[in-house]
Amino acid sequence: MAARETIAELKRRAGRVSHGLAKLYPKARISLDFETPWQCLAATILSAQSTDAGVNRVTPRLFKEYPDARAMAAADPRHVEELIVKTGFFRQKTRSLMGAAQKIVEDYGGEVPSTMDALVKIPGVGRKTANVILGHIFGQPAFVVDTHVRRLTYRLGFTKNSDPAEIEIDMQKILPAVDWTPFSMRLILHGRQICIARKPQCEICAIAGDCPRIGVGKPPREARASRQRT
Numbered sequence: 001m002a003a004r005e006t007i008a009e010l011k012r013r014a015g016r017v018s019h020g021l022a023k024l025y026p027k028a029r030i031s032l033d034f035e036t037p038w039q040c041l042a043a044t045i046l047s048a049q050s051t052d053a054g055v056n057r058v059t060p061r062l063f064k065e066y067p068d069a070r071a072m073a074a075a076d077p078r079h080v081e082e083l084i085v086k087t088g089f090f091r092q093k094t095r096s097l098m099g100a101a102q103k104i105v106e107d108y109g110g111e112v113p114s115t116m117d118a119l120v121k122i123p124g125v126g127r128k129t130a131n132v133i134l135g136h137i138f139g140q141p142a143f144v145v146d147t148h149v150r151r152l153t154y155r156l157g158f159t160k161n162s163d164p165a166e167i168e169i170d171m172q173k174i175l176p177a178v179d180w181t182p183f184s185m186r187l188i189l190h191g192r193q194i195c196i197a198r199k200p201q202c203e204i205c206a207i208a209g210d211c212p213r214i215g216v217g218k219p220p221r222e223a224r225a226s227r228q229r230t
Helices: 009-023 039-045 052-066 069-073 077-087 092-108 127-136 145-156 164-174 177-192
Strands: none
Touching: 009 164, 009 177, 039 052, 039 069, 039 077, 039 092, 039 127, 052 077, 069 092, 127 164, 127 177, 145 164, 145 177, 164 177
């Protein structure tokens, strides 16, 4: 179905999918808890290979002891490791948190920058984390690509790419900018609840009528993809 679509038809179908997901998930927001740009960045770094619920259990104490980049930059790494150990990969995440904090203090006066170019220069920050910050903190159009978004955009026939940057470009071509962040957040929720990797629940999916189900029944691409920076 998707291969024969014109760009106009693809945009109309993407619009219907966007509308359907908006009805299912009206509150399109990342499920991490944070209050400041630094806390958003730190929580997103911690969310790699962990659940948002698990991250939310450790960040209250972490943010109390290290509320901003300046505090984290001067932290004792062993203590940070103790605070975040339950999120997994805690040594690497500690290095990322402290490296990010030091970069922000040294190059940006302690304030999280508001551009993609600047954000991806920060240790531990890739396009996913940068887009979360741009969309949720700075209100800029930003399309977040994680494993769920990669899987669903492919199954929906919206992209043939697996690289997050290329998926962003493909989705930006068929969705209005105002929908980029909420649509990607809704795809994440739908991927967790309905369009799961191994056995999608197509029989109860509200957007099944607009989904060509590309690759369903085959090994999920993210299982073959190498781990990338978040």
